[in-house]
Amino acid sequence: MAVTGDETETVSSGSTGDLTACQLRNPSSSLPQGVVFDNAHITQKPPEDAVQKRELRLMKNREAARECRRKKKEYVRCLENRVAVLENQNKTLIEELRVLKDIYRVKVE
């Protein structure tokens, strides 16, 4: 479509410091994985390094996801190219077969 990556990038890339859609859906997801706070300690802040660890992990995963999507698109493009090539080959072979059949028919007659 006409939507470029850059356009959406400007919209979504600033989400690191804000509440993301996923966090709105599941507020506890702002905690590091595996860290659970019960209601009695809801005001307790996670340790600073845990926060940094989480941010680093999210950043790496964000980039990994981008790369993964890029590779997937590339893979699909390759497959589409291959399909196009094979379709052309198929057409060519069908035409070649038709010609050979014609030649054979003329010889037999």
Added chain:
DNA sequence: TCGCCGTGGCGTCATGCGCC
């Protein structure tokens, strides 16, 4: 013009897998 729908891209989470 407006609302709806399809599409594409993004961030995040969960999970499987290989490596140490």
Added chain:
DNA sequence: GGCGCATGACGCCACGGCGA
């Protein structure tokens, strides 16, 4: 086992096309 990476799944958002 623990860790990091790759990727599927999910939900959200922006955009374009289309019919009313």
